[in-house]
Amino acid sequence: MIENIKQHINEVKVYTSDNISDIEQFRIKFLSKKGGIVTNLFKEFRNIPAKDKKEYGQVLNKLKLSVEEKVSNLKSALKTADTGKKDFDLSLPGDSIEVGSRHPISIVRNEIIEIFNRLGFSIAEGPEIEDDWHNFSALNFPKEHPARDMQDTFFVETNPDILLRTHTSNGQVRVMENKQPPIRIIVPGRVFRNEAISARAHCIFHQVEGLFIEENVSFADLKQTLLYFAKEFFGEETKIRLRPSYFPFTEPSAEMDISCTLCNGKGCNVCKYTGWLEILGCGMVDPNVLESSNIDSEKYTGFAFGMGIERIAMLKFGIKDLRMYFENDVRFLKQIQ
Ligand code: PHE
Numbered sequence: 429m430i431e432n433i434k435q436h437i438n439e440v441k442v443y444t445s446d447n448i449s450d451i452e453q454f455r456i457k458f459l460s461k462k463g464g465i466v467t468n469l470f471k472e473f474r475n476i477p478a479k480d481k482k483e484y485g486q487v488l489n490k491l492k493l494s495v496e497e498k499v500s501n502l503k504s505a506l507k508t509a510d511t512g513k514k515d516f517d518l519s520l521p522g523d524s525i526e527v528g529s530r531h532p533i534s535i536v537r538n539e540i541i542e543i544f545n546r547l548g549f550s551i552a553e554g555p556e557i558e559d560d561w562h563n564f565s566a567l568n569f570p571k572e573h574p575a576r577d578m579q580d581t582f583f584v585e586t587n588p589d590i591l592l593r594t595h596t597s598n599g600q601v602r603v604m605e606n607k608q609p610p611i612r613i614i615v616p617g618r619v620f621r622n623e624a625i626s627a628r629a630h631c632i633f634h635q636v637e638g639l640f641i642e643e644n645v646s647f648a649d650l651k652q653t654l655l656y657f658a659k660e661f662f663g664e665e666t667k668i669r670l671r672p673s674y675f676p677f678t679e680p681s682a683e684m685d686i687s688c689t690l691c692n693g694k695g696c697n698v699c700k701y702t703g704w705l706e707i708l709g710c711g712m713v714d715p716n717v718l719e720s721s722n723i724d725s726e727k728y729t730g731f732a733f734g735m736g737i738e739r740i741a742m743l744k745f746g747i748k749d750l751r752m753y754f755e756n757d758v759r760f761l762k763q764i765q
Contacts (some may be wrong), residue, residue, distance in 0.1 A: 549612050551613065553615060601720075616636045621633075641728050650712065689705070
């Protein structure tokens, strides 16, 4: 008896077919309630001597499972093959593929880069994970100096020497220490500061910083470069003004405002009725910074500037909440192209 069942198991193992009615016949032959081989063998169970009952039951169950498995495998193989043939309706409209669009931050970054390229600035980059020297010390931020409070820093694990860069000025240091003037670069990139996230601030944002070092570079060169940028980016009518400010790496330092793009300087709620919008920080490179990178500060002078891309894009596109840049809602992204 048991031998007989084992033969059936082998028969099931080698069986194959890609014809649905043959497969159905095969199923009926074994599993039909009336006269199926498996059904009959189960009926025999009570005639089996008690000592063989256990083995008989096990082998018979194996046969039943192998038939069920074979039938379902053959059927699903048929289904997959089928969709390739008959079920494919060529007249159905296809799934549309959404066309992507550039992120507003990329659009603005590229435009800023293009404007400065026209003035002969080339692109430099630096690492996002940086050491203290390139982010702070080489830029005339002495250790323990209160100026470090201006940029609340994320440190990497427990090593206070390794941090997430708080500005892209680290890229400028890396160029200065590897190359003698003339240097004319812009450094676009992502920066990190420990700020509470709100409509106007985020702990991750983007900057473009610029650096120009040569003999006889003056504040007038800085002013003219930034005026050119403002007119190219915001429109020919744009005016600029520079207000004295403080950065450790520039002396003198200034913040630059542009005439309000919405009210043209008349006063509105975006410019808080001042007629001016602050867009960037700038100044003449402090001689200490040049000397830190072995550039002769008696011979060379330079200017530097830095701006936040999020802020510039907000002004350009009238975006009110900075968090929208990170939500990546396609409806938002598609409005700006
Ligand atoms: N690094 C400054 C900042 O992130 C910006 C800046 C760059 C200011 C160059 C002046 C000159 O705040």
